[in-house]
Amino acid sequence: MKTTNKNLPVALIVLTPQEREEFLPEFLRLQLDRLLPNAIWVEAPISAGEWSGLLGTHQPEILVCAWETPSIPAEAAAHLKYVCYLCGSIRTLIPRNLIQNGLLITNWGAIISNTVAECTLLLMLAALRRASNWALAMHTQGAWKQGRHPDTLSLFHRRVGIHGLGAIGRDLVKLLAPFNVEISAYSPSVPDEMYEQLNVHRAATLEELFSQADVLVELAPGKPENLHLVGEELLNLLPEQAVFVNVGRGMVVDEEALVRVSRKKNLHIALDVYETEPLPKDSPLRGLPNTTLLPHLGGPTPDRRRDCGELAIKNIENYLNHDPLINLVTLEGYDRAT
Structure with a gap:
């Protein structure tokens, strides 16, 4: 007893x-x-x-x-x-x-930032290698690559933009070290010393961050003033065939604009969070080409x-x-x- x-x-x-x-x-x-x-x-x-x-x-x-x-x-x-x-x-x-x-x-709190960063890296690599496209095609269509020039990319030496350099962003920077990427970030509240310590370039504006990123990782906090902060104007600044990853807060991104710009610029999207969760069955994100979707799995396994x-x-x-x-x-x- x-x-x-x-x-x-x-x-x-x-x-x-x-x-x-x-x-x-x-x-x-x-x-x-x-x-x-x-x-x-x-x-x-x-x-x-x-x-x-x-x-x-x-x-x-x-x-x-x-x-x-x-x-x-x-x-x-x-x-x-x-x-x-x-x-x-x-x-x-x-x-x-x-x-x-x-x-x-x-x-x-921040104790889970390493596992969220790990999931972020997974989504970045999956989008660059077109993993969802190929997995779906091989399972449902019996597909195989044609020739020796598949539409795939490597993460090595890419330009990576991070919107939100909090605990997750900082852990992601560490995970990216072996890939020799060029990292920029926009996070006004983070002091210059942190950027210098991480060897990350401070983007002066969101426009600069988006326009110069081959891979853009969205990690901004879900504050009321950030509702649909990432809309058509910013998304249109991404280069053709850029990768857009959101593991932060779904409400930060205008999903309708994301779908439109993706179709126009052939973006490769990888998402773990959504404005409405669970993601509605009729969401235009479902079935969108070049899109990797996870059902909010980024937290600790x-x-x-x-x-x-x-x-x-x-x-x-x-x-x-x-x-x-x-x-x-x-x-x-x-x-x-x-």
């Missing part, structure tokens, strides 16, 4: 069996049990009524949870002090006013979700020791999330 320590806060851990195994494999669960001997484990999913009852009965100070946790009711603010969210956006979990009133929340679990363990330890939390969600970050 587990003994309790009345000097430690009560914690509620709400996860599905699959979430538990992926985010908190056994070695991490052992660490968590040592940190939170009073923890109550609850198997998700649960109904809103059960959820309200659990919160009222146990009145946890700490909540550890993931995707399948119901929204937190306002009355939980009376006892809940810290939410350690193992995933990304918390918009559907936590009302904004709870953060305003002092609730501490952390999420996976199941085998790497333990990275998020390790971060959670560190944050819980920090919380208990009154040390600063890592990837603390601010109101600005909350408003930017989708």
